[in-house]
Amino acid sequence: MEIRDLAAQYQTQSDEELLQLALDPQQLTPEANALLRAELAKRHIHTDDRFNEFRVEKQQHEEQDRSSKRASLFPTITRATKTIRDWRQYRRRAGTWPILSIAGHVLHFAALLGVIAFMVWYGVGHNWSKPTLLLVSLPVILVEGVLWDSFRKGIRLRELVSYRNRRNSTLRQR
Numbered sequence: 001m002e003i004r005d006l007a008a009q010y011q012t013q014s015d016e017e018l019l020q021l022a023l024d025p026q027q028l029t030p031e032a033n034a035l036l037r038a039e040l041a042k043r044h045i046h047t048d049d050r051f052n053e054f055r056v057e058k059q060q061h062e063e064q065d066r067s068s069k070r071a072s073l074f075p076t077i078t079r080a081t082k083t084i085r086d087w088r089q090y091r092r093r094a095g096t097w098p099i100l101s102i103a104g105h106v107l108h109f110a111a112l113l114g115v116i117a118f119m120v121w122y123g124v125g126h127n128w129s130k131p132t133l134l135l136v137s138l139p140v141i142l143v144e145g146v147l148w149d150s151f152r153k154g155i156r157l158r159e160l161v162s163y164r165n166r167r168n169s170t171l172r173q174r
Contacts, residue, residue: 006032010039014160019045019054043164044171061085094163100155108148115140 010018018040025033064085083105090098119140123133 003031003035007035007039010035012157015043015045016054018043020058023054044168057089090159090163094166098156098159100159101152104152104155108151112144115144 013021018036021028021036022040025036028036083101087098087102090101119133119137122128123136128136
């Protein structure tokens with residue numbers, strides 16, 4: 001990977017992702033370490049304070065993930081609790097809720113329920129068997145999953161960029 005590609009990749013990563021890389025500098029080349037330190041400095045992330053905070057948060061997340069994996073029978077519930085935890089973390093750091101992400105999840109859930117209800121209604125009205133309903137539902141579910149994942153990542157990236165811009169403008173004003 002070229003240096004400019006690596007610099008571009010670091011610019012798109014979240015603060016947490018960069019801190020995760022910085023926790024183990026031996027895994028990076030000297031050039032990659034220099035770029036990483038430059039990106040952290042550009043974001044005004046003071047590594048010692050943030051490392052300690054990041055380590056504590058990471059340990060808490062790992063503990064919560066272990067307990068939620070034991071308690072959860074369905075991966076959807078685990079993902080939902082992780083998403084809510086991420087929203088709360090965003091609120092603590094940014095001072096505001098990630099409105100686009102929350103609205104997107106609510107609208108997605110409502111649309112998903114509507115599509116399921118329509119497919120069941122249509123299937124019953126046309127005397128579909130359960131295997132037929134499942135066969136017709138499979139492509140819809142796959143396409144929905146891919147589109148939603150892409151949409152969700154786009155919203156997350158937009159909110160992170162907005163947060164960074166607000167934070168950087170606040171730091172410049174000081």
